[in-house]
Structure formats: structure tokens, C-alpha cells
Amino acid sequence: MHIDPLEKKWAQIVLAICAFFITIIMIDALFHSVNAPSNVETINSAKLHLSEEFAEDNLGVQIDEKGEITIRMVAGRYSFFPKKITVPAETKLTFRWVSIDVLHGVHIPMTNMSTMIVPGFVAEIETSFPKPGEYPVLCNEYCGLGHDHMWSKIDVVEKDQWQAPQITSKGGDNK
Amino acid sequence: MNDMTERKLALSHMWVAFIAFILACFMGEYQVLERSGLIEALDSPTVYFASVSTHGVLMAYVLTTFFIMGFGYYTASTSLKTPVWNKNLAWAGFWLALAGVVIAAVPLLLGLASVLYTFYPPVQAHYAFYIGATLLIVGSWVWCGIMIMMFLQWKEQNPGEIVPLVMFATTMNAMLWLWTSAGVALESLFLILPWAFGWVDTIDVGLARTLFAWTLHPIVYFWLIPAYTAFYSFVPKHAGSYLFSDELARAAFIVLVVFSLPIGFHHLYMDPEQASGWKLLHSVGTFIVSIPTFITGFTVIASLEVAGRLRGGKGLFGWIGTLPWTNTMVLSVILSLLMLIFGGWGGLVNASYAMNAMIHNTAWVPGHFHLIFAGTTVIMYFSIAYYLWPILTKKPIYSNNLALVQLWTWFIGMSIMTTPWHVLGLLGQPRRISSVVYNNLMTLSWEPYELLMIMGGLVLVGSACLFIYLIFKTQFGATTEVYEAEVEYAESYHEVKDLPEYLNDIKLWNKVIAVLMFISFGIPILQFFFLDTYDSSAWGY
Numbered sequence: 001m002h003i004d005p006l007e008k009k010w011a012q013i014v015l016a017i018c019a020f021f022i023t024i025i026m027i028d029a030l031f032h033s034v035n036a037p038s039n040v041e042t043i044n045s046a047k048l049h050l051s052e053e054f055a056e057d058n059l060g061v062q063i064d065e066k067g068e069i070t071i072r073m074v075a076g077r078y079s080f081f082p083k084k085i086t087v088p089a090e091t092k093l094t095f096r097w098v099s100i101d102v103l104h105g106v107h108i109p110m111t112n113m114s115t116m117i118v119p120g121f122v123a124e125i126e127t128s129f130p131k132p133g134e135y136p137v138l139c140n141e142y143c144g145l146g147h148d149h150m151w152s153k154i155d156v157v158e159k160d161q162w163q164a165p166q167i168t169s170k171g172g173d174n175k
Numbered sequence: 176m177n178d179m180t181e182r183k184l185a186l187s188h189m190w191v192a193f194i195a196f197i198l199a200c201f202m203g204e205y206q207v208l209e210r211s212g213l214i215e216a217l218d219s220p221t222v223y224f225a226s227v228s229t230h231g232v233l234m235a236y237v238l239t240t241f242f243i244m245g246f247g248y249y250t251a252s253t254s255l256k257t258p259v260w261n262k263n264l265a266w267a268g269f270w271l272a273l274a275g276v277v278i279a280a281v282p283l284l285l286g287l288a289s290v291l292y293t294f295y296p297p298v299q300a301h302y303a304f305y306i307g308a309t310l311l312i313v314g315s316w317v318w319c320g321i322m323i324m325m326f327l328q329w330k331e332q333n334p335g336e337i338v339p340l341v342m343f344a345t346t347m348n349a350m351l352w353l354w355t356s357a358g359v360a361l362e363s364l365f366l367i368l369p370w371a372f373g374w375v376d377t378i379d380v381g382l383a384r385t386l387f388a389w390t391l392h393p394i395v396y397f398w399l400i401p402a403y404t405a406f407y408s409f410v411p412k413h414a415g416s417y418l419f420s421d422e423l424a425r426a427a428f429i430v431l432v433v434f435s436l437p438i439g440f441h442h443l444y445m446d447p448e449q450a451s452g453w454k455l456l457h458s459v460g461t462f463i464v465s466i467p468t469f470i471t472g473f474t475v476i477a478s479l480e481v482a483g484r485l486r487g488g489k490g491l492f493g494w495i496g497t498l499p500w501t502n503t504m505v506l507s508v509i510l511s512l513l514m515l516i517f518g519g520w521g522g523l524v525n526a527s528y529a530m531n532a533m534i535h536n537t538a539w540v541p542g543h544f545h546l547i548f549a550g551t552t553v554i555m556y557f558s559i560a561y562y563l564w565p566i567l568t569k570k571p572i573y574s575n576n577l578a579l580v581q582l583w584t585w586f587i588g589m590s591i592m593t594t595p596w597h598v599l600g601l602l603g604q605p606r607r608i609s610s611v612v613y614n615n616l617m618t619l620s621w622e623p624y625e626l627l628m629i630m631g632g633l634v635l636v637g638s639a640c641l642f643i644y645l646i647f648k649t650q651f652g653a654t655t656e657v658y659e660a661e662v663e664y665a666e667s668y669h670e671v672k673d674l675p676e677y678l679n680d681i682k683l684w685n686k687v688i689a690v691l692m693f694i695s696f697g698i699p700i701l702q703f704f705f706l707d708t709y710d711s712s713a714w715g716y
Contacts, residue, residue, distance in 0.1 A: 003420065007420060007473065042707055103380065120709045121381060123447040142295075
């Protein structure tokens, strides 16, 4: 079998390129916790209204005793509920998304707040928004003929201008 | 050898492929127009999503599968110098797959299957759509069986001899497709069909997505391998030189096939139902599968450089100008590689795990796969057709100059269409919307790019029509001239000797794939049987 020396060199360069990319991804994932949003946590999408966590009066922004902010959102054809929420900039936020019907995806453009919302699962994602402003929240997976209309808004305000909602006892813990 | 049946087989398959292609091209242009909102009368999500679903099915399943089958039958019989094994079976496969296409087309065109070509449950289509798609796959399995039979029979009759590279690649592709389609076949047979017939009420959405992800990546290599086969086996001779390395070509096909399979989770990076460890594992494989493409780029460019220098090219880049740019095969490989460089770069962004969040399900993604599939891959389908049509019909090509114009316009149109498409994705535009109704200033920045895409689409439709015109005129035009040439495959620059058996057989690789698939998909699939999952009922759309 014959392999040209030039080809050998090229193969080594290619291996080095791939190793370089993989190393960066691994360092980020394992040491800096930069991960894709995984959360193998099941939920009965047909009975969300009966669930403790995603019952209607429990949705939206909540802050617990430790000051951790959790935002619980429900995706359903054709909007995200609650339709408008306000969160502080430069603060760690934990979003928890569930679907009441079909497959949805949610993306806040220009941010890394992106996840699929699969019926039967709770999608969880941690992020923080560096800049205040009004951001659109878009459904990015085809969910039916009204898919175009599936969007809502999120207001990001300066950290010191944000008013925390009352600390509630129910559902504040990330179970 | 009387190869009448083989030629008829190849032409029949390829005509189905290209008729599907031209219909889908017009749908594509309609979609980009509808989506832009430029013509108010066109505005209709019902028609748009029926069209997108049909466009996707025709391009991704019909064009590809039929082209690959026709190409495989003819290259197998000419490279092995034997008739196609069991021709009646081959025709049965053809009719089965065609029946599947027709059965799926009816609900698609009636708007009863507007679930897109990825048909993600729990949105449910008419059951005829799933039956049709399943029949198409079963028909293609017939082709896989025939290719593998011919490969094994030839090896038995020619012990110790080296299988021609083109046949090695085609057989690897047949094996790849069997493995690839198993994922969607499992999803279809065990989850979707019983649910679409109403035998069961609910469907496990997480499991369905996982099985579809099994298919979703290697399927693109199934489409790509004929293009790579042309790179290696046709291009060198057309350029007037030799294949730089036969051995590395085989190695490239092997790595391509083996590592395209256990990496489907890069389609699920943004999904909750698979843990990050599995996604990381699949991301490593995703980078490994880029290696054979880097190697292919090198080998093909090296073969071209040898050709350019043999034709008198001097200096570092002088050989580029001396290449036979008026040969359709040579021109197409140059344009194809250019699109591969940009498309591959975009692919590395998609592959990059957490970075995927930036572009996931945005307009970037269709921009990427149009560039790499409709660009890199389909332009090679064109030049393969330009090469094979005169041989298959025994009539000379209608016009080589028009064929060159067609290839150039396809490249230009694709560049004009996919560049703004990528930009739109970075500007936050989701894919799969039929109109922009977001009441937000951000959407103003999208408008100029949508106009550019319409222009690019128009150029592409024109180019596609010219292609159909050329192969039609070649086959049915009035000419008394008889074209007598036969298919020729590239010869290796170095004589191939002492080829290790693992570069000449598929058995070992079949086992390696089985192990890798078990490692990367075993627990992720089994978890759905241990977790307390809640299935979804069917939803309309």
C-alpha cells in the first residue's frame, strides 16, 4: 500500500485541526460548563394545569429565598405564556419551558437562549442577558399553520431598576 | 456485453429523480417569494407549508434515492463488467419506490400531510403519507441488496483481486443506507404507523426524535457519496490525469460511512431528552467525519494539479488556468469544491456543540444545507448526467456550451441565494416560517436579504430548466449521429498493489458500525423504556 508523503503530512494537519476544535469544545464543556441545553426530566404535558410547578398562577418570573431567579414558561399554539415578562440584565436566570401540545422551539435572537420544547419533557436553560432592551421570543420549530404568529416579548431592564416579584412559597425550588 | 436493460434501468431511475427535481425547484422559488411578503396575493400558510413539505420530500427523498439507485446500477454493471444481478427484482424495486412516491404525493399535494419532510410527531399527517414514504425506503432496500450481492459475487469469482474503486464506494453507500434508514424505519413501523392508523392513541415523542436523529445525519452522506464517487472515479480522466491515491480514496469512503452513523445527536443539541454526555460523544464523531472530506479535497485537488501540470501549467497556481475548464465534469468539480469549502465551514459551526444555540433552527440551517446539498452535491448529479446521458442514449450531448452555462448559473444562483440565507439566520430569522409578522424593528434588517434570495432563486430555476432541456434534447432530439463511447473510470497515479483486505471488503466495517451504533445509540434509546415518559396524543396542524 502506498501513501504519498504529502498526503501523510496533510492527514496530520487535518487531525490536528480536528483535535484543536474538539479540545476547545471539551474544555468549555467540562471546565466552564458551556453546554448545550440537556435536561432529561419528564412531565405529563397533558396535565400541566394540574401540576404543582406549571399551574397557571405559578408561571413567569419567581425569585426564591437565596435570590435565585427562575422563569417558568408554557409554550402552546400559538404563543409563549406569560406573553410578557420582565427580567434583570447581567443576572443569572434559569428558564424552564414546557409544551402543552406539540413540538416547539424557542429562540431569543442575538442571545444563547435557545432550546427545543419537546412535549413530555421540561427544557431547562441557564443564561443571562448582558444588555437591557425589549427582546422578541420566537418559536423556531414548525408547530402548525399558525406557527408564524407564535412569538412573545421579554423585557430586560437594568439590574438596579428591576423589581423582584414577591417571594412565593410554592414552586420556588427547582425540583 | 448487451447492456440495454442496464441503460434503461439507469435512465428510468434518473428521469424520476430529475422530474421530481424540476417540480420541486418551482416550489422553492414560490416559497421564497411567498415568504418575503412581496406579493400579498400569494400569502397563505396552508399552501406554503404544503409546498415546503412537498419540496423537501421531492428533493431530499425522491431526487436523491432515485438518482443514487440509477447511478449505482449502471456503475456496478460497467465497473464489474457483469449484468445487474436479478433485473426483475431491480425493476420491482423501482416500481415499489415509485408507487411509494405517488401514494405520498397525493396527501402532500392535497395539504393533508403538511408536516414537513422531517414529520416530527405529535403533529400527524394522513396515514397515506407515511405508507408512501415507507414504500420508497423499502424499494431502495432492494437496490441495496442487489449492490451488495453483486459485490459479494464478484469477490467470490475474482478471489484476491481488487474491487474497482467505484464499486467499492457504491457498495459502501448501499451498506450505509441500510444502516441509515433503519432508524426512520423503526420510527415509522413501531411508532408512527400504528399511531397514524389509530391502533394506539399516543406516541413517544422523545423516542421518535431520537430514532429520526439516527437517520438524519448519515442520510446526507448517502446523498453525497455519488458526488464523491464522481470526484474520484470520473474527474481525473476528464481532466487528463490520474487519481492521486486510490488507497486513500477507499480509506476516505470507509471513515465517511463508519463515522457518519453514530453522530446524529448533533441534530438534537438543543433538545432536552438526551443528556449532555451523549451529545458530547456525538460531537466528537461529528468532527471525525470531517476528516475524510478534508482528505477528499486534497486528493481531488492533487489530481487536478497533476492534470494542469501535464497540460503545461507552471508555478504555484499556473496549473489552475491550464485545466480544461470547458469540460463539464472538470468545471463542476471546481464549482462543487468551492461550495464545499464554504458549506463545510458553516457545517463546522453547526457541529460546535453549545455554539449551535446561535444558529439552531434559524435561516442559517437551510442556507447551509442548500449550499452543501443543492450546491456541492446536486451540481455533481448534473455533470454525472451530462457524462452518462450520451452513453446511456447513444446520442451526443445536445450542447456542451449550454451545459457549461447551466453549471455556471447554478453556482452563481446558489451563491446569491445561500449567502443572504446564512446572514438572515445570524440576524435571528427562524427557518420554517411562511411570513414575517413579528412586530419588531429587528425584522426590518431582514428585508434586503429576502429580496436577494428571490433573485438567486430565479437564477436557479432558469438553470434547472436549462438542465432538463439539455438532457431531454440529448435523448429525444433529432440527430442521426451515434455516440459510441463507453464509461471510463480513473486510473491510479501509483499502481495499487498489496491492498490490505480491510480496504477491499465491507464485512469488518459492518461490525465496526454495529459496535459504534450500540455505544452511541444503545442507552439513549433504551432510556425511554426505563424512564417514566408521558406520550403525546395526535395533533392536527
